[in-house]
Amino acid sequence: MQHPAAEHDLRDPHGPYDPYQPPPKATTLAEVARHAGVSPSTVSCVINGKRNISPPTRLRVQAAIDELGYLPHAGARALASSKSRIVALAVPLRADLYVPAMMQIAIAVTTAARRHDHDVLLITNHEGPEGIRRVAGTGLADAVILMDVELHDERIAVLRELGVAASLIGLPADPEGLPCVDLDFAAAGALAADHLADLGHRQVAFIGMGEGVYRRRTGFAERTRSGFEDRCRERGLRAIHRPCDSTYDGAAGVLARVFEDRPGTTALVVQNEAMIGPLLGLLRSSGREVPQDVSVLAIGPDEPAARQSSPRLTSIGLPAHDLGHRAVELVLGENAGEPGVIMLPPRLAVWESTAEPPGG
Amino acid sequence: MQHPAAEHDLRDPHGPYDPYQPPPKATTLAEVARHAGVSPSTVSCVINGKRNISPPTRLRVQAAIDELGYLPHAGARALASSKSRIVALAVPLRADLYVPAMMQIAIAVTTAARRHDHDVLLITNHEGPEGIRRVAGTGLADAVILMDVELHDERIAVLRELGVAASLIGLPADPEGLPCVDLDFAAAGALAADHLADLGHRQVAFIGMGEGVYRRRTGFAERTRSGFEDRCRERGLRAIHRPCDSTYDGAAGVLARVFEDRPGTTALVVQNEAMIGPLLGLLRSSGREVPQDVSVLAIGPDEPAARQSSPRLTSIGLPAHDLGHRAVELVLGENAGEPGVIMLPPRLAVWESTAEPPGG
DNA sequence: TTGTATGCGTTATCAT
DNA sequence: ATGATAACGCATACAA
Numbered sequence: 117m118q119h120p121a122a123e124h125d126l127r128d129p130h131g132p133y134d135p136y137q138p139p140p141k142a143t144t145l146a147e148v149a150r151h152a153g154v155s156p157s158t159v160s161c162v163i164n165g166k167r168n169i170s171p172p173t174r175l176r177v178q179a180a181i182d183e184l185g186y187l188p189h190a191g192a193r194a195l196a197s198s199k200s201r202i203v204a205l206a207v208p209l210r211a212d213l214y215v216p217a218m219m220q221i222a223i224a225v226t227t228a229a230r231r232h233d234h235d236v237l238l239i240t241n242h243e244g245p246e247g248i249r250r251v252a253g254t255g256l257a258d259a260v261i262l263m264d265v266e267l268h269d270e271r272i273a274v275l276r277e278l279g280v281a282a283s284l285i286g287l288p289a290d291p292e293g294l295p296c297v298d299l300d301f302a303a304a305g306a307l308a309a310d311h312l313a314d315l316g317h318r319q320v321a322f323i324g325m326g327e328g329v330y331r332r333r334t335g336f337a338e339r340t341r342s343g344f345e346d347r348c349r350e351r352g353l354r355a356i357h358r359p360c361d362s363t364y365d366g367a368a369g370v371l372a373r374v375f376e377d378r379p380g381t382t383a384l385v386v387q388n389e390a391m392i393g394p395l396l397g398l399l400r401s402s403g404r405e406v407p408q409d410v411s412v413l414a415i416g417p418d419e420p421a422a423r424q425s426s427p428r429l430t431s432i433g434l435p436a437h438d439l440g441h442r443a444v445e446l447v448l449g450e451n452a453g454e455p456g457v458i459m460l461p462p463r464l465a466v467w468e469s470t471a472e473p474p475g476g
Numbered sequence: 477m478q479h480p481a482a483e484h485d486l487r488d489p490h491g492p493y494d495p496y497q498p499p500p501k502a503t504t505l506a507e508v509a510r511h512a513g514v515s516p517s518t519v520s521c522v523i524n525g526k527r528n529i530s531p532p533t534r535l536r537v538q539a540a541i542d543e544l545g546y547l548p549h550a551g552a553r554a555l556a557s558s559k560s561r562i563v564a565l566a567v568p569l570r571a572d573l574y575v576p577a578m579m580q581i582a583i584a585v586t587t588a589a590r591r592h593d594h595d596v597l598l599i600t601n602h603e604g605p606e607g608i609r610r611v612a613g614t615g616l617a618d619a620v621i622l623m624d625v626e627l628h629d630e631r632i633a634v635l636r637e638l639g640v641a642a643s644l645i646g647l648p649a650d651p652e653g654l655p656c657v658d659l660d661f662a663a664a665g666a667l668a669a670d671h672l673a674d675l676g677h678r679q680v681a682f683i684g685m686g687e688g689v690y691r692r693r694t695g696f697a698e699r700t701r702s703g704f705e706d707r708c709r710e711r712g713l714r715a716i717h718r719p720c721d722s723t724y725d726g727a728a729g730v731l732a733r734v735f736e737d738r739p740g741t742t743a744l745v746v747q748n749e750a751m752i753g754p755l756l757g758l759l760r761s762s763g764r765e766v767p768q769d770v771s772v773l774a775i776g777p778d779e780p781a782a783r784q785s786s787p788r789l790t791s792i793g794l795p796a797h798d799l800g801h802r803a804v805e806l807v808l809g810e811n812a813g814e815p816g817v818i819m820l821p822p823r824l825a826v827w828e829s830t831a832e833p834p835g836g
Numbered sequence: 837t838t839g840t841a842t843g844c845g846t847t848a849t850c851a852t
Numbered sequence: 853a854t855g856a857t858a859a860c861g862c863a864t865a866c867a868a
Contacts, residue, residue: 142613190615191552193551194554195549216575216576219578242587254547364784394785397761401761424723
């Protein structure tokens with residue numbers, strides 16, 4: 117009765133396409149064993165590589181598996197081994213975050229997880245921290261990866277309480293006991309300052325994320341800013357910082373204020389990737405050529421996007437791929453669980469949007 | 477031995493934070509039953525609402541569940557019920573697709589699935605169609621949702637072969653037997669033509685997706701185009717169509733060619749959402765005001781983005797939320813599996829980027 | 837190197 | 853309205 121329609125599946129060749137094909141009920145490990153003339157445990161071990169199987173039997177078993185198109189039942193495996201081979205990925209819902217980067221990280225996590233023979237379950241903040249409790253508590257997932265970690269993230273307490281394997285993409289205030297990976301935003305800020313200083317700029321502006329980002333999760337935004345400002349001080353650069361919301365008008369306002377307050381500004385460092393396009397457009401229409409009149413350096417965009425704009429952007433990209441892969445490695449890899457903080461070094465890609473300052 | 481570290485978990489108060497808390501081994505249904513003084517089957521039925529339970533016992537059981545913090549083991553459930561309560565979401569990897577929309581749909585699918593007490597498993601095209609075979613064959617997922625469906629999508633054959641519950645976001649050439657949901661792009665094209673005709677435009681240009689999109693998956697792009705062109709003909713509009721790759725320089729080239737070939741063009745319909753920003757910038761810097769000199773109508777952006785640009789865009793948004801929810805409904809809802817094609821009606825949001833043609 | 841037997845935690849089919 | 857019990861399909865400790 118699992119497939120009610122099978123009852124009147126009389127294979128009437130006239131009727132329209134009948135979606136209810138009698139689903140070839142899955143073959144089981146026991147059937148494979150019989151087919152290969154071995155015991156169930158042997159088949160199991162062939163599949164999981166748990167013990168030395170003589171080449172001849174291994175071959176017979178493998179043949180049977182292929183022939184019958186056998187696929188082990190995930191639920192049964194999870195029950196018997198108490199391992200679901202699923203890692204939960206907690207994604208944010210925030211509107212003020214750069215979505216393409218999130219997606220890239222999610223995809224990187226998924227492909228990396230597959231390499232470790234795991235699948236990825238999506239959980240959203242919609243469920244709140246309880247979502248984590250649920251997937252871990254039911255044994256649905258045996259590892260959790262947190263994206264977009266805030267400085268004081270309420271999900272972290274749940275992770276600690278449950279003692280579930282986990283890794284964080286982002287750096288919380290207290291990473292104690294939890295492996296983390298993030299771009300070293302402080303170093304990125306410093307690197308940006310260095311690049312501009314090297315080119316001879318003396319007065320620069322940092323156009324940051326929206327104010328809400330600073331209020332809530334001062335993490336990466338704050339680190340970038342201070343890394344940048346510290347290095348500016350060391351190199352004798354005059355720097356100002358302006359938060360920038362993700363709207364065209366917001367960007368326009370910020371840009372106007374920057375050149376009003378500091379007319380001598382010759383370079384912009386932009387962290388709000390969503391606003392890079394608008395800013396370039398605004399600069400152009402206000403008669404400032406990039407990079408002849410003003411240099412632009414982006415922090416955090418995905419690299420393909422940076423290379424698609426015009427002029428091609430000098431930028432410190434967000435290593436979405438690495439972030440995802442490392443997060444998986446941290447939670448499923450060799451020394452999984454080793455609490456440690458991995459700060460990925462920023463890489464500066466110099467293209468066309470930065471140059472010496474005018475008259476520099 | 478499941479948690480080797482427990483051996484040397486001597487609760488040394490000196491040592492640093494020890495991540496290996498003896499994980500409170502999950503309580504089982506049997507324990508709940510004992511705690512409540514009922515049989516396991518009763519507990520099971522309370523949880524699944526499978527039979528009439530007297531209010532008093534239901535309460536006792538519920539109390540026991542809460543008290544023990546019981547969470548049913550997902551694997552055991554899946555094994556016993558042969559239902560995983562997981563729906564697999566097959567996401568594309570393509571670079572030429574609008575990522576924010578994909579992410580929005582994925583999130584909509586996830587929240588909708590939760591409403592039906594299901595979780596969402598991510599599978600990428602990285603695995604190819606075999607990924608679907610795997611998750612369905614192992615019983616990991618008992619339903620599959622395909623995103624970014626191509627006209628002749630190889631994944632569809634797998635779905636039919638397996639007879640797995642499925643729904644498609646997008647419209648393939650032959651949807652026979654598979655429930656689909658998509659924006660009615662033909663109607664969207666027609667609606668765009670109507671709006672411009674109503675405003676008095678006589679010569680318009682359709683700036684489409686990259687050529688690769690047309691070659692591969694002529695689906696939505698082709699439907700939009702023909703819906704637009706047909707209606708233009710009916711309304712006496714002169715229309716041209718130009719594909720447009722997702723690069724700034726590509727957009728610049730296309731725009732230049734359009735006004736070269738048809739200097740009298742007074743309106744642009746843009747389907748490549750990623751290029752809307754650049755196009756607006758290009759128009760501005762080429763001295764054309766929007767909408768005074770040229771109207772711009774976007775097809776397919778997410779609505780928040782359309783309202784953030786400047787001028788705010790008149791647009792026919794992609795109903796990401798609806799698409800995701802409907803797809804879930806189609807595969808998990810009341811009359812799940814009913815093969816049917818749902819074409820969501822386009823909604824035109826009129827803002828600031830369209831107006832009467834100059835001198836119109 | 838391989839086979840046997842038991843248990844994993846739930847659901848579902850019987851009884852009562 | 854509730855209880856006993858047999859699957860569910862696999863992994864694994866143990867025996868051979």
